[in-house]
Amino acid sequence: MNENHAHHAHHTQHHPHHDHEGHEGHDIHTEHDHHSHENHGDHDHGGHAGHAGHGDHVGQFRRLFWIMLVLAVPVVAFNTMFADLIGYGLPDAEWVRWVSPVLGTVMYFWGGWPFLTGGVGEIRSRRPGMMLLIALAITVAFLASWGSSLHLLSHQLDFWWELGLLVVIMLLGHWIEMRSLAQTTSALDSLAALLPDEAERIDGDTVVTVSPAELAVGDVVIVRPGASVPADGRIVDGSASMDESMVTGESRTVRRGTGDDVVAGTIATDSGLRVEVTAIGDDTALAGIRKLVTDAQEASSRAQRLADTAAGWLFWFALGAAVVTAVVWSSLGLPDEAVVRTITVLVIACPHALGLAIPLVVSIATERAARGGVLVKDRLALESMRSVDAVLFDKTGTLTKGEPTVTGVEAAGGPGGPGGHSEDEVLALAAAAEADSEHPLARAITRAARERALDVPGARDFSSSPAVGVSATVGDGTVEVGGPYLLEQRAADELPVADTWRGQGAIILHVLSDGEVIGALRLADEIRPESRDAVDALHAVGAQVVMITGDAQAVADTVARELGIDRVFAGVRPEDKAAKVAELQGEGRKVAMVGDGVNDAPALAQADVGIAIGAGTDVAIGSAGVILASSDPRSVLSVFELSRATYRKMTQNLWWAAGYNLVSVPLAAGVLAPVGFVLPMSVGAVLMSASTVVVALNAQLLRRLDLAPEASTGRFLGRS
Structure with a gap:
């Protein structure tokens, strides 16, 4: 199957805005452009405006990090203050004195550039946040150190080594963040990679090899055993067991024969087919799914706004703490100490982990969901799902086979x-x-x-x-x-x-x-065999299960009895379904509506969470917040589980990120100075980056979630 994953080159023809610039193979700035103020004012993740807007890539941050790390070694080693701290002597030559200031200046302007431009961006948009704090910290350190090197200020302010460490550590944090975001985007890239590199088109009596981008609707292509289908189409000759797991999340192969529709990217496992192309480019299911995943990852959620608010508050908290620190230490007659403490406060207050906490969790969650056949279109739907207490199923095609x-x-x-x-x-x-x-x-x-x-x-x-x-x-x-x-x-x-x-x-x-x-x-x-488990598991979660159908009461009651459903709305016309959802909401319930999308659209839109099930190729159902690629009603439990896990991770990360700042800023300001403890700036910087790494690793744990319908259902029913 690796030939299918070879390149994404042809895909750029479908999606001209994706440029795969070879930085680790990830088109990462598309994932991140939404972090910039210019594009989405309300999506400020704690101020990535600077670098995101400049389309910086994982590779560029990685390179910058390594270059700065190399430069930081002499800056730190030849710094007199660092030598005094560690206790080694420096050669008594004049040039030794200038190694740190010269290389430190290079580090400030080159390594600090993403933060400086980001800080300016935040000032312009009047939304102070993380970048501004970093820029402020390195600028203050840079100026203080020059003052010390030129003997204008106390030698205690010889901060070159700390400036060097700070730039390196901030770049490391950024590189990790970028890499995580890039891994999320790789969910989209892997969708592109599902398409084969070439297609075999039948032209009269000959077979011509063309790129999938050159296919037109109506062309007939040959799909050889083990190869993937180049475009959405209908089988005109042959039958094969199709591996559709990349689209539906179903691991079992599905038999497809003449007259059946097949989706681009699915694989004919055992025999060849002739397929007539019915959709190409942006009209294919794969392009639809790709667009949904992108939209989902760009939607801003309430919890994200929570992180943005927290970053804003922390900026003022840090600034306030810095002012108080400066005033208190100066009034004690220690102006040098005041500068040292103030700089340390500004450095430590960088809410870096905070800017990473939520976007990372959500992007990993949406990607994990997509791999499990759950397409999250609206992040808010994913967040509200955990508090849903009534699940409304459309009968035909959802609980039954239709x-x-x-x-x-x-x-x-x-x-x-x-x-x-x-x-x-x-x-x-x-x-x-x-x-x-x-x-x-x-x-x-x-x-x-x-x-x-x-x-x-x-x-x-x-x-x-x-x-x-x-x-x-x-x-x-x-x-x-x-x-x-x-x-x-x-x-x-x-x-x-x-x-x-x-x-x-x-x-x-x-x-x-x-x-x-x-x-x-x-x-x-016929009732789907999985429906019974789905209903039992929803009861185990404490949700009421309601069925809605246009069928006669007798039919509905038979199904409800067999499945153990709590309430039945029978004989409901499609246009009245939304009113029934509103009726449940009127009882104070949070309602998730599960339907097959077409006549359920208004009800899906009315519900707190709209879940379109078994959408297969018709993924572009506008009214659902979550789309389940498989027709298995148990997938609803996967959404429940994902929602709970995501929320857990978000709150853990927020507390970790904000809590770290709330504790360390007062320590850096010198609250414990009377008992002889003051947090050194270097330790503060290391701790701050450590908190970023913890948040990133904590978010990665979401990748371990098994979202197979039977696994989720089994856990809720206590079978695992």
Whole structure:
């Protein structure tokens, strides 16, 4: 499969705004542009405006970090204050004195540039935050150190070594942050990489190799065994077991044959296919998913705004603390100490971990979700999911398969009825008569006969009459299959079992041979086997499960009884579904609506969390906040679990990041100076970067979450 992952080159034709500039292969500035004030004023993650707006890449920060690290060694080693601290002597040459100031100045302007420009950006947008604090700290240290080197200020302010360390450590923190963000973007890149590099298009009698970008709708392409489909299409010849896990998250392969739709990026595992292209470029499911993932990662959430607010407060907190520090130490007659402490306060107050805390958690969560077949379109939906206490399921296609299935066969007068037809014979004759019909009920009957491996006789002279039924000649006799109108026309009576079946809301078809009723078929929308687990697990989470359907009450009650559903809204017209959601919300409940998207759109939009299920290729459902690629209702539990885990990580990170600052700033200001403890600037700088690393690592733990529907459901049901 590695040939499918070779390059993304062709994908730039689909998405011209993505430039893969080779910095670790990640187009990272697209992920980050939304951090800049210019593009999204309200998405200030603690001030990445400077570097994000300049399209800086992981590679550039990595290089800058290593260069500054090399420069920092002589800056620190030849610094007299550092030598005194450690206790070694420096050569007594004049040039030694100037190593630190000269290289330190290079570090300030070159290594500090991203922070200086970022700080200016924050002043311009009147939104002080992290960058401004870093810029302030290194500028104050830079000026104080020159003052000391030129003997204008106390030698105690010979801060070159600390300036060097600060720049290096801040660049390291930034590089880590960029890398994490880049890994998140790689979810998008891996979607691009699913497409093959070339496609084999059939041109008349020849096969031409072209790039997928050159395909047009209507082209027929060959997909060889083990290769991936180059564009969305319909199979015109052949059948294969398709690995669709990249789109649906389902690990099992799915059999697809002539007439079935296939999605770009899915893999034909066992045999070749001919596929007619139905969508290309931005219209494909993959491009739709890619766009959804990008949108989700750019949406700003309440918790993010919380982090932004915290960064703003910390700026003023630091500034206030710095002013108080300067005033108090100066009034004690220690102006040099005042400068040292003030600078230390400004350095330590950089809320770096804070700017990283939330964006990182959310971006990792959305990527982790996408890999598990859960596409988070709106981050707020992901956040509100953890407090949902009522889940409303649309019945058809969500809890049930959405297609009729034969659930019962009854022979007239029992097995030895008129003509002695057995149940299997009744089904075989019905299947023979229905063989040429395209009607869903006909397909259900022929499928049932296939599943029972029945020998279906050949039929001729097929005819069908709407609302009545079908008839065909089988052998020497005429076989008819139909509903109540057919019985009326033939003046025949229905079988006694029909009443019971009708009470259960089933569809009833009678089978007649030469005008004589030989049996009846019971058809119903089959309940998905996973639905029961999904309902049980939701009960375990403490949510009420409600079903909404346009079907008759009898049908709805049968399904509800079987699944243990709490409440049923039956006979609801599509346009009234949203009102039912509002009714539940009126009872003070937080409602998640799960539907298949099309006629459920208003209800999905009305719900606190709209979840479109089994959307497959139709991923662009505008009204849902979360889209489940698989049709498994248990995936709803995956969303629950992801929501809870994400919120946990966000709060842990916020407390860690802000708590660190609240403790260290007073220590740096000299609160404990009376008892002889003052936090050295270097220790402060190291601790601050350590807190950034802790936050980053804590967020990475989300990657371990297993979001397979059965795993999530199993955990809630206590089976794991």
